[in-house]
Amino acid sequence: MTSEWDTDELLEGDEKVEAVRHMFDAIAPKYDRLNRIISFRLDVRWRKRAVRDLGAARGARVLDLASGTGDLCIDLARVGVRPISMDLSFGMLSADRSGVPRVQTDILRLPVPDGSVDGVTCGFALRNLADLPTFFAELGRVVRPFGRIALLDVSVPRNPIIRWGNNVYFGHVVPRIGALLSDGAAYRYLPKSVAYLPSPDVMVAELRAAGFTDVVHTQLSGGLTQLMVATRSPAPAAAG
Ligand SMILES: C[S@@+](CC[C@H](N)C(=O)[O-])C[C@H]1O[C@@H](n2cnc3c(N)ncnc32)[C@H](O)[C@@H]1O
Numbered sequence: 001m002t003s004e005w006d007t008d009e010l011l012e013g014d015e016k017v018e019a020v021r022h023m024f025d026a027i028a029p030k031y032d033r034l035n036r037i038i039s040f041r042l043d044v045r046w047r048k049r050a051v052r053d054l055g056a057a058r059g060a061r062v063l064d065l066a067s068g069t070g071d072l073c074i075d076l077a078r079v080g081v082r083p084i085s086m087d088l089s090f091g092m093l094s095a096d097r098s099g100v101p102r103v104q105t106d107i108l109r110l111p112v113p114d115g116s117v118d119g120v121t122c123g124f125a126l127r128n129l130a131d132l133p134t135f136f137a138e139l140g141r142v143v144r145p146f147g148r149i150a151l152l153d154v155s156v157p158r159n160p161i162i163r164w165g166n167n168v169y170f171g172h173v174v175p176r177i178g179a180l181l182s183d184g185a186a187y188r189y190l191p192k193s194v195a196y197l198p199s200p201d202v203m204v205a206e207l208r209a210a211g212f213t214d215v216v217h218t219q220l221s222g223g224l225t226q227l228m229v230a231t232r233s234p235a236p237a238a239a240g
Pocket residue numbers: 017020021024065066067068069070071072086087088089092105106107108122123124125128129130
């Protein structure tokens with residue numbers, strides 16, 4: 001049987017949202033184990049770095065968007081922040097181990113008032129979204145002036161040797177591990193999904209247009225992952 005995400009075509013719009021939801025519902029029970037194995041536990045370090053660079057104060061209200069099984073929520077709670085976990089997939093939310101409040105929603109339409117949160121984190125989900133500028137505009141709407149965001153996702157290493165090794169690993173090794181321990185199609189989608197991500201310059205410009213300032217883009221672990229942090233400007237976002 002083939003899955004809707006087992007395709008060379010890059011799905012768009014509602015079709016993409018539904019395929020992504022079904023895929024994460026399917027892999028949720030084994031998601032954490034696979035993550036630790038395929039990233040050699042580097043994912044743990046990357047999330048801690050995101051929480052550190054977010055720099056939220058104790059007691060701050062932070063939305064962890066596309067929260068999955070709650071890893072970032074756990075790290076946020078450890079530093080005294082009050083996270084809320086939001087995700088599209090009921091499967092991922094039911095595997096959430098963080099114990100913080102959970103909300104099922106499409107994060108392109110956040111069920112919170114304007115300027116109502118102190119910060120946002122989002123780990124490894126940007127490439128899964130149907131429309132990135134709409135997501136950044138939602139962040140600009142819900143984060144209060146001087147609030148902070150920290151967004152993580154996979155990346156394409158700039159160094160050609162690391163890029164080659166990364167392509168071999170994610171193109172050939174990870175799908176085999178996925179097929180053995182979880183869902184082969186989902187882990188074949190992983191390397192393909194990177195093609196959805198705009199270049200760092202484009203994302204930085206889109207964040208600025210959405211009302212963020214001090215936008216810092218950092219490549220982590222030789223460019224295997226990227227982290228963007230920014231501060232909500234007190235000025236309104238650019239129109240349109
Ligand atoms: C690769 S997982 C990352 C989970 C978690 N943030 C982490 O760091 O492990 C991507 C998550 O994004 C969620 N997701 C994808 N599209 C979404 C959307 N439009 N709205 C909400 N969640 C979404 C998926 O359900 C999945 O849990």
